Amino acid sequence: MAGKPKKFKIEPFKHPLKLDPNYADNTWQLLESAIHEINSHNASGLSFEELYRNAYNMVVNKYGDRLYRGLMETETAHLSKVAGRIEAAQGDGFLRALKAEWENHNKSVQMIRDILMYMDRIYVKHQNKATVHQLGLDLWRDVVVRNRRIRERLLSMLLDMVQRERQGDIVDKGLFRAMTQMLVDLGQPVYCEDFEAPFLERTSEFYRAEAAEYISSCDCPAYLAHAERRLAEEVERVAAYLDASTEAKVIKVVENELVSRQMRALADMENSGVVPMLQQDKYADLGRMYGLFRRVEGGLDLLRTTMGNHLKETGKALVMDPERQKEPVEWVQRLLQEKEKYDLLIARAFGSDKSFVAALNSAFEHFLNLNVRSPEYISLFMDDKLRKGLKGMSEDDIEVVLDKGIMLFRYLQEKDVFEKYYKQHLAKRLLHGRSSSEDAEQLLLTKLKTECGYQFTSKLETMFGDIKLSREKMADFKEYLRQRGTELAMDMSVQVLTSGMWPQTTASTTCNLPRELEQCSTEFAAYYLHANSGRRLTWQTGLGTADIKAVFGGGTRKHEIQCSTYQMAVLMLFNDAEALTYEDIEAATAIPEDDLKRVLQSLACVKGKAVLRKEPMSKDVRPGDRFSVNDAFTSKLYKVKIGMVTAQRENESEKAETREKVEEDRKPQIEAAIVRIMKSRKRLGHNELIGEVTRQLAARFLPQPQVIKKRIESLIDREFLERDSTDRSTYVYLA
Amino acid sequence: MAEKKAVKLISAEGFEFIVDHDAACVSNTIKNMLSSQGNFIENELGEIRFPEISTPVLEVVCKSFYFKLRYANTASKNIPEFKVAPEMALELLMAANYLDM
Structure with a gap:
């Protein structure tokens, strides 16, 4: 190729019609x-290639604009005619005509787009115009759908169909679906403006009227069921023939009309509102209400408050009921039933909603603390369970029962009062060996410890320790006696209690023991003090028990009598005497007067258990009464149990006494808290101090501000604190 | 998928090229012609006339259909060059634009 380089000429594209001035028009x-x-x-017979080539050539030869405008004009004119045809359709035919024309239009536009593909690709892109497809939609929207006569008719027919379906008619869902799909295809704004907004408005009107009608004619469950059904229907409707985006909006409208606006009326409905449903355990209906109310703002608050208030009211009635209070165990049982009922309710109807659980707890806390005797009753309940209720139950069952008790305990504000009672009851159980299961006792103790900490249970643990140690000591004592060859006149068991840890040891209750026992106690004292020098033994005969054998009916009837040490001391006197006066007995035993009267009463005045005879035969024991052995005593049982003092509801004076003790015990606790706080803060305002003290002590009890104030004053007197010289309401810690 | 019949492509001079339907559809224009709704004459007869494409160009176009079909979706890196005579390049370019391929 050298010498003759190949000439490479780029020729312009030869176009046959290039210069024809009429080319574009033709x-x-x-x-x-x-x-x-x-x-x-009527496209058959047309050559795609020819049409495409012509469009191509027009665009290539810069007649794109002409082509595009021409298309727009042609389509606009065509669609005007179409609109005319649709308008002419009568009745239901209107929607069908619209649908058919829409489908045809889509098909045509598709074909036009195909042949004008080159224009779409080049001209439209460069000029930033709407594509043929989009143009087809826009023109359809502007010329057909937004034609005033068509637009209004379409909307009213669609809304009418919805209305008819809501009233139970069957409508052509396919047709409806095609219409909504058309509106969506024309663009979301078209769907929203031309259909959705009026639809939502109509929906709102419809349900407002319906709600007003139903609320006055139905009871609450029926209304709820209806509302639930309506909501489901609307969801179905959206799925069947509306755009998915409408669902949330229409549901909100229905919720607003059917639930939000009516919920207060529903909740308060007489005979079928929240309170009656709660009373009648209508889980399903309440569950439905929960499901509906949770959808709207404030719904659950309303339901929760209504439940809480009802619970507080019924709880208060329950807690304060004087009849029920006569049976503390039943009383607690009843509360537990109530708690169980609501636990079940919340689990089944309210989906274990945490906020409802919290409302339940606060309601319980509220009414349980209304009754100042609640701590005592709960302790009595536990006492009852530990004494007899747990026999034959598995460990798991025991734990369940105890947990229930603990649950109520948790609601108590005055936990120290509970502790006081619990200690008393525990002492009685331990001393009288009445506890049915040591494991259960220990379990409960552990639970209390986890609830309230070591401090709370330390004394209780000492009590357990004393009992255990005493058992070992007794075995040791027997061994000691055996080695020394001493024999006791009777079997004796001694429990050595740490003083101060047991509630009963504060007041000394002692008596003269029968001489048979004197030997035993002296032996034991000798043994114990030998082993533990430096300690002091005090006999608490008021707390002991005794088993004695007795013969009645001239030696024909033998019985074993179980009684307290006091009772035993009195009975033993009759080994040496036929009859004794009250004064004789008092002098011989030195039992305190009140106790002695009760002892004698229990021995002589209880029907069927009267081992002594009293003259005169009256209910009361008075100085001067004479007692003798009731030789005619009979009993079917070999063992006769004589009324022992068991844990009973306290009488008024005891109650006041316990209360006083509690108040007394609180003083050092409050003072300790004040000093602790002031030591770390150095200076603190009065209100802050009160608040801080209350917070610190909340786990044990709720101190009254006046009481705290008194303690502060006492601390100022003792120069732990002083008032700030400039600001009298501020305290300063004195190191 | 039912086997699509072959398509006949006719050049300006009247030469007929018979190519597989799939190959012809490499061109979006041809694809549209054959799939468009409505009964355009091309779809009915299964042949398409190109009065503005000369025989040599159409021949290269047909070759390129198969070339593209063969290599368009291969991961292989040694795709051979598709050689085009320089004097035909412009016409071919225009045809390609027309055929949208």
Whole structure:
């Protein structure tokens, strides 16, 4: 190729019609007639290639604009005619005509787009115009759907169909779906403006009227069921023939009309509102209400408050009921039933909603603390369970029962009062060996410890320790006696209690023991003090028990009598005497007067248990009464149990006494808290100090501000604190 | 998928090229012609006339259909060059634009 380089010439594209001035008009006419054919579904026989080539050439030769404008005009004119045809359709035919024309239009536009593909690709892109497809939609929207006469008719027919379906009619869902789909295809704004907004408004009106009607004619469960059904229907409706985006909106409207606006009326409905449903355990209906109310703002608050208030009211009635208070164990049992009922309710109807559980707890806390005797009753309940209730129960069952008790305990504000009672009851159980299961006792103790900490149970643990140690000591004592060859006149068991740890040891209750026992106690004292020098033994005969054998009916009837040490001391006197006066007995035993009267009463005045005879035969024991052995005593049982003092509801004076003790015990606790706080803060305002003290002591009890104030004053007197010289309401810690 | 029949492509001079439907559809224009709704004549007869494409160009176009079909979706890196005579390049470019391929 050297020498003769190949000439490479780029020739312009030869176009046959390049210079024809009428080229554009002619070509357009050809295309226009083809578009007409397509619009009238008569495309067969047209050559795609020819049409495409013509459109191509127009665009290539810069007649794109002409082509585009021509298309717009042709389509607009065509659609005006279509609109006219649709308008002419009568009745239901209108929607069907619209649907058919819409489908045809889509098909035609598709074909036009195909042949004008080159324009779409080049001209439209460069000029940033709407594509043929979009143009088809826009023109349809502007010329057909937004034609005033069509627009209004379409909307009213669609809304009418919805209305009819809501009233139970069957409507052509396919047709409806096609219409909504068309509106969505025309663009979300078209769907929203031309259909959705009026639809929502109509929905709101419809349900407002319906709610007003139902609320006055139905009871609450029926209304709820209806509302639930309506909501489900609307969801179905959206799925069946509306755009998915409408669901949330229409549901909100329905919720607002059917639930939000009516919920207060529903909750307070007489005979079927929240309170009656709670009373009648209507889990399903309450669950439905919960499901509906949770959908709307403030719904659950309303339901929760209504439940809480009802619970507080019924709880208060329960707690304060004087009849029920006569049986503390039953009383607690009843509360537990109530708690169980609501636990079940919340689990089954309210989906174990945490906020409802919290409301339940606060309601319980509220009413349980209304009754100042609640701590005592709960302790009595536990006492009852530990004494007899747990026999034959598995460990798990025991734990369940105890947990229930602990649960109520948790609601108590005055936990120290509970502790006081619990200690008393525990002492009685331990000393009289009445506890049915040591494991259960220990379990409960552990639970209390986890609830309130070591401090709370330390004394209780000492009590357990004393009992255990005493058992070992007794075995040791027997061994000691055996080694020394001493024999006791009777079997004796001694429990050595740490003084101060047991509630009963504060007041000394002692008596003269029968001489048979003197030997035993002296032996034991000798043994114990030998082993533990430096300690002091005090006999608490008021707390002991005794088993004695007795013969009645001239030696024909033998019985074993179980009684307290006091009772035993009195009975033993009759070994040496036929009859004794009250004064004789008092002198011989030195039992305190009140106790002695009760002892004698229990021995002589209880029907069926009267081992002594009293003259005169009256209910009361008075100085001067004479007692003798009731030789005619009979009993079917070999063992006779004589009324022992068991844990009973306290009488008024005892109650006051316990109360006083509690108040007394609180003083050092409050003072300790004040000093602790002031030591770390150095200076603190009065209100802050009160608040801080209350917070610190909340786990044990709720101190009254006046009481705290008194303690502060006492501390100032003792120069732990002083008032700030400038600001009298501020305290300063004195190191 | 039912086997699509072959398509006949006719050049300006009247030469006929018979190519597989799949190959012809490499061109979006041809694909549209054959799939468009409505009964355009091309779809009915299964042949398409190109009065503005000369025989040699159409021949290269047909070759390129198969070339593209063969290599368009291969991961292989040694795709051979598709050689085009320089004097035909412009016409071919225009045809390609027309055929949208």
